Amino acid sequence: MTAGQQSLKCPLMSTWITDANGAVKCRYVYDLFGGRLDPETIEDQTWNNYLFTGQAYDRATGLVYLRARFYDPGMGRFTSRDSYGGSDDDPLSLHRYAYCRNNPINVVDPGGNDPVSSDFIWGKQVHDQISKDFKNSQLMAQRVTDWPMPKILGVPWIPGLTAGRPDLVQFPTSGSSGEVYEIKPISEAVTGKVQLLWYLTVLNYADPMCRKWQAGSMSTYMPPKMIQLSPYAVAVISPPLHGLILYQVQDNLIDAVEACMALAGIAITADTAGLELNVGSACVFATMGAY
Numbered sequence: 001m002t003a004g005q006q007s008l009k010c011p012l013m014s015t016w017i018t019d020a021n022g023a024v025k026c027r028y029v030y031d032l033f034g035g036r037l038d039p040e041t042i043e044d045q046t047w048n049n050y051l052f053t054g055q056a057y058d059r060a061t062g063l064v065y066l067r068a069r070f071y072d073p074g075m076g077r078f079t080s081r082d083s084y085g086g087s088d089d090d091p092l093s094l095h096r097y098a099y100c101r102n103n104p105i106n107v108v109d110p111g112g113n114d115p116v117s118s119d120f121i122w123g124k125q126v127h128d129q130i131s132k133d134f135k136n137s138q139l140m141a142q143r144v145t146d147w148p149m150p151k152i153l154g155v156p157w158i159p160g161l162t163a164g165r166p167d168l169v170q171f172p173t174s175g176s177s178g179e180v181y182e183i184k185p186i187s188e189a190v191t192g193k194v195q196l197l198w199y200l201t202v203l204n205y206a207d208p209m210c211r212k213w214q215a216g217s218m219s220t221y222m223p224p225k226m227i228q229l230s231p232y233a234v235a236v237i238s239p240p241l242h243g244l245i246l247y248q249v250q251d252n253l254i255d256a257v258e259a260c261m262a263l264a265g266i267a268i269t270a271d272t273a274g275l276e277l278n279v280g281s282a283c284v285f286a287t288m289g290a291y
Contacts, residue, residue, distance in 0.1 A: 017048055028052075032104045034064060034073030053108055068112030071099055084113060106249055122249050126235045127167065127183055129227050130245065134168045134181075137221065142171040149199070153207055161206065166199045167245075170220060172211040178203070181216035181240055186248045196243050215243030 017026040026048060029037040034052035051057040052073055056065040063070040063079065070079045077097045086093035092101040100107040100115045107115045131145035146165050150157045168181035180199055184192035196215060203213040218239050227235040229249065238246040 015051060015054075030073070033076035033099060034071070034104075035076075036073075053110065055110060066109060066112035071109075071112070076102075078112070082113060122229050122235060123185065125229055126227055126237075126247050130183055130223050130237070131168065133224055134221060138170070141173045141176070144169050144171070149202060153203065155206065155208060161202060164195070164199060164202075166196075168216065168221070170216070172213070177212040177214045179214055179216040179220050179243070181221065181243050181245055183245045183247070186238075186246045189244065189246055192244050192246070193242075200243075216240050217243075 015026075015028045016024050018024055027038065028051055030052050031037055049057050049059070052064055057063075058065060058070070061070070062074065063072055065071075066078075068083070071077075072079055076099055078099060080097075082096040084093070084096075086096065088094075092098065092103075095101075100109050109115045127146075134145060135143050144152070145168055147169060148157075148165050149163065152166070152169055166180045167183045170179045172178035180196065180203070182192045182196040182199075200213055200215060203211075207213070222239060223237050223245055225237055227237060227247075229235055235247045235249050
């Protein structure tokens with residue numbers, strides 16, 4: 001890439017190349033497995049070699065270099081076997097040529113051996129859009145997003161005690177408690193619950209003005225039910241449950257259960273072991289670290 005030019009990447013969707021003035025020089029569009037849906041341009045062939053999910057592309061072979069192995073986006077398969085044989089407890093891992101366990105919407109594999117959740121890719125976009133909606137919908141109370149705990153409390157930083165940055169905070173008003181929300185992918189529901197409890201404990205015991213703080217409620221803030229992330233991906237958002245806002249990235253072929261989640265909201269019951277989402281007679285279960 002030449003000086004003065006930059007790449008704007010949206011993994012699993014497309015890539016734009018712009019010059020220093022923001023003018024688009026090239027645009028690449030992919031299917032879910034990285035196959036090109038747009039014709040290559042002359043500029044594209046001359047200087048940019050980082051395409052699908054921002055990984056190195058070998059033009060001579062049409063393969064993507066994923067460090068441990070090469071990946072063929074035209075076939076949606078790796079060109080060599082995974083050195084890891086898989087586990088009987090995870091049947092999809094037994095296919096040693098499959099890319100991202102055939103789930104490229106929610107999983108990426110930058111190393112070629114270890115598919116990981118793409119929540120870290122979409123997470124910032126989900127956080128940013130919910131945060132923007134949260135601040136835009138404020139009425140009389142002050143609302144902030146991603147503030148460090150010392151700034152919220154108006155106290156110096158105390159190692160360990162005032163660590164952390166709650167995602168969404170509505171400050172207390174006369175006669176009303178402050179409210180705190182945490183945004184997490186559904187697979188991290190238990191982690192989010194523990195994190196939110198810690199924030200509330202510190203806020204209630206360390207606030208020099210002795211203000212009251214509580215977990216955010218649906219009556220105070222209701223996030224959007226869906227966020228479009230790309231032509232291929234949408235985040236389904238739950239209503240707040242005791243301050244916890246959960247999301248799951250889906251493709252646009254939303255099945256009946258997910259459509260109910262998006263249109264009718266989610267009735268949620270939670271405990272420390274897992275989370276149960278009830279939509280009519282359908283149930284989707286999620287436990288910590290798995291979905």
